[in-house]
Amino acid sequence: MSNFQILTSIYKTLLKTFGHQNWWPAETADEIIIGAILTQNVSWNNVEKAIINLKQYNLCTLEQIHHSNIDEIAPLIRSTLYFNRKAKKLQNFTEFLFTYYNGDVCKMFQTEIRTLRKQLLQINGIGEETADSILLYAGAKPVFVIDAYTKRIFTRLGLTRQNWNYAEYQKFFMKNLPEDIELFNDYHAQIVYLGKHFCKRKPLCDECPLNSFCERNKLSI
Ligand code: SF4
Numbered sequence: 001m002s003n004f005q006i007l008t009s010i011y012k013t014l015l016k017t018f019g020h021q022n023w024w025p026a027e028t029a030d031e032i033i034i035g036a037i038l039t040q041n042v043s044w045n046n047v048e049k050a051i052i053n054l055k056q057y058n059l060c061t062l063e064q065i066h067h068s069n070i071d072e073i074a075p076l077i078r079s080t081l082y083f084n085r086k087a088k089k090l091q092n093f094t095e096f097l098f099t100y101y102n103g104d105v106c107k108m109f110q111t112e113i114r115t116l117r118k119q120l121l122q123i124n125g126i127g128e129e130t131a132d133s134i135l136l137y138a139g140a141k142p143v144f145v146i147d148a149y150t151k152r153i154f155t156r157l158g159l160t161r162q163n164w165n166y167a168e169y170q171k172f173f174m175k176n177l178p179e180d181i182e183l184f185n186d187y188h189a190q191i192v193y194l195g196k197h198f199c200k201r202k203p204l205c206d207e208c209p210l211n212s213f214c215e216r217n218k219l220s221i
């Protein structure tokens with residue numbers, strides 16, 4: 001089977017087993033961007049608590065964040081760890097948005113995708129995974145998001161190598177899948193679900209829907 005066929009079969013199996021994941025869990029593009037920054041190194045449950053707090057204090061839009069200060073934001077996002085640093089990252093993003101795009105997210109997403117990605121990566125506190133999550137989930141741009149679950153699962157499956165860097169992982173998916181925003185969106189969400197519930201640090205291979213594809217599982221039989 002080609003990599004295209006394997007990746008497609010894996011997605012179909014995950015979709016059939018888990019159903020469509022309907023990501024990103026947010027109401028607006030602003031909320032997606034805020035969530036993408038806050039979720040660095042913490043679980044989504046912790047981000048949800050922070051988002052609820054921000055909404056309660058009318059600080060859950062990029063404009064509101066831009067016109068507030070770190071001391072107001074930080075206590076509300078305490079659940080996301082490194083909350084002072086994350087408050088600063090949120091403001092770094094809004095500073096960029098207001099400086100270059102007059103605070104207009106739609107205008108920002110009109111920028112050519114590679115140019116915008118480079119710009120996002122220049123913001124202090126925005127790494128590749130966060131930039132790509134913003135591009136895909138808030139901007140509906142065709143980029144495949146790579147995270148720790150992706151690396152763990154696809155290396156265990158025997159399709160990628162642990163020592164690959166972010167760009168190598170991303171190239172593997174983008175080269176072997178059609179450029180389809182909806183597919184990229186739900187594929188990443190399925191990977192996260194599988195990583196959380198089956199392909200954990202200690203994997204539950206017997207119950208995993210991908211066990212017939214998996215090198216690691218074959219080796220342990
Ligand atoms: S079979 Fe096991 S190692 Fe392979 S993807 Fe599933 S949980 Fe991970």
